[in-house]
Amino acid sequence: MSTTRRARQKVTVTADLVILTIRDGELSVLLVERANDPFAGELALPGGFLRGRESLLDTARRELAEETGLDPSTFHLDQVGVYSAPDRDPRDPRVITCAYLAIAPDLPMPTAGSDARAARWSSVADALRTGLAFDHDGILRDAVDLARVEVQFTTVATAFCDAEFTIGDLRAVYEVVWGVELDKPNFHRKVTDAAGFIEPTGGKRPTPNGRPAALYRAGPADSLSPPMMRPRSS
Amino acid sequence: MSTTRRARQKVTVTADLVILTIRDGELSVLLVERANDPFAGELALPGGFLRGRESLLDTARRELAEETGLDPSTFHLDQVGVYSAPDRDPRDPRVITCAYLAIAPDLPMPTAGSDARAARWSSVADALRTGLAFDHDGILRDAVDLARVEVQFTTVATAFCDAEFTIGDLRAVYEVVWGVELDKPNFHRKVTDAAGFIEPTGGKRPTPNGRPAALYRAGPADSLSPPMMRPRSS
């Protein structure tokens, strides 16, 4: 932290959110359609300006509550990183953003109780194919990469599920996030043996045609050791 | 990225550096003694203000060059994270910083050709015992945690070594960074089997009293799969 006064400048800071969920078997992200320039009419990640005496995490939590209408303390939020390229905002060369990754269950949204902007779910593949405003393509890619690593080493995969879920639900999370197929028997053994990952509730969920699946809830552990193994080709 | 103008504010942004190396068998960090308030006379991480049209990575690289007098392109730089608590700088509630981790070999410094500030190496343990200015204790802890993870999954451990190094040198890096003892034979087999991690130069380095060790250089791989296994109790 230099003490020279030379060339010190003030910049605008925002927090942007990558809210991921799984909808219809696809990894999906919450996007907003921009009402104003720059990039009016294009899709972008939700986000907002750092205000008052907030930390950036506070900003992210506040925006998350505004977008989803839900209690932000129920979400898992991780810092993805800072994006500070000088021309990422064409109207002001000095706007930097800090991106946060939020992982959510399949919500009954879009965004009851949100602010006026049109928010919608989009599959990550579509979003990257179509392209997003600013440098949000890169942010989204980085956030998805982070999510892939996080589900491997932590128990956040359960944050994609409802409060009660089956092992099949959890396996679907890994298959969608990693884009692979996993062996059902081995997955079952692995997650039931991982201490603190999931706990049986005692309940069962009927299946259309077959043996009902036991229900589980998230366990107390945060990290997984040994981690979930991702099939090679990382 | 909201388009409302309400409560938008400008803040001062800095990049702080956690430059780690191994000196005398201890994980060490480059610190500067602050000349001015706040925290005049205390030790802090080197850093400086975002200038002109730089990205924060540019700022970090520039500061790194100023502190070490070396070509910044030779260093490995990783973003640790953003620190934006509202009162982390007692004189201005709106100074946020982005911390970067740099990994360096044991340099012939302190800081030939650096700017006027008194820079010195300190062991990480001492730095955390004594305490640093601002929130730099927490930043240092986070950066060390990141380094511990990075050496596990990437080949950056070689960045702690000189251009040519022995397997014993590399093992010492892991032992110091992780604070553990590793089995020599197993470590040797593991790193020589890891594709692209290290390459033999053909040379040998004499030892004071014993068989000379073969010399290696860093290989082309960036990531290690399978990763280096860290003894349990993570």
Place this chain on the structure above:
DNA sequence: AGAATAGTGTCTGTAAGACAGTATTTG
């Protein structure tokens, strides 16, 4: 020769991956 350090071989336990087989439901 003996001490010291580098490097190899071999055994064992653990866990991942493949997959056969069993259990529990609906029609």
Place this chain on the structure above:
DNA sequence: CAAATACTGTCTTACAGACACTATTCT
């Protein structure tokens, strides 16, 4: 009963960890 889905058992292979052993240098 057949079909479908959930779950269990077992075999194989890969690899981490322990550690005995060999190799090459110096005094």
